[in-house]
Amino acid sequence: MTLLDQNRVLTPNPFFRLFATANTVGLGDSTGLYHGTQQINQGQMDRWQIVSCLNYLSVDLETKVVLSKVKDLDNKKGTETVKNMIELANLTREGFKNGDISNLMSPRTVISWAENFQIFSDLVSSFELSFLNKCDETEKPIIAEYFQRCFDQETSDSISNLIDQD
16 A cells, blocks of 8 residues: 555555445445445445355354353353244344345344343343334234244234234
8 A cells, every 4th residue: 555645655464354344235225225325436346356245144153143242141041042033033034035024133133132131031022122113014013923933922013912902
């Protein structure tokens, strides 16, 4: 790298590496999910010699990540709960990919849910506070169904609860 204003050449350490992430892979956002992103010009894109697309972690690896952040759940019962949380997250990811819902659970969301579960000791409330309340009203029954499939419990937005209120 050359600093022309200082007439200096910087030599990088041989172990220097630079990584970047981009949800839109430099193409901008036509979906509205990443508001504020811009398309990166081709000159900038050409400077990246390797571009890789990463999928979500396996259930086992994602479980390890969550348990490393929420150590109180690192026991048999807690691990089972976290695996079910990730199963639910995978359902939202699949639903998003299929166009059924417009919001999905990232690993960061699963960690937030696990942390809130640790605080409130209530799976349904912590799920609603961490994710469900961020979702479109028309999609909440679908997501509540995902929750019911994974935990055999109802949320306040479950179809049966909505029918009972009418």
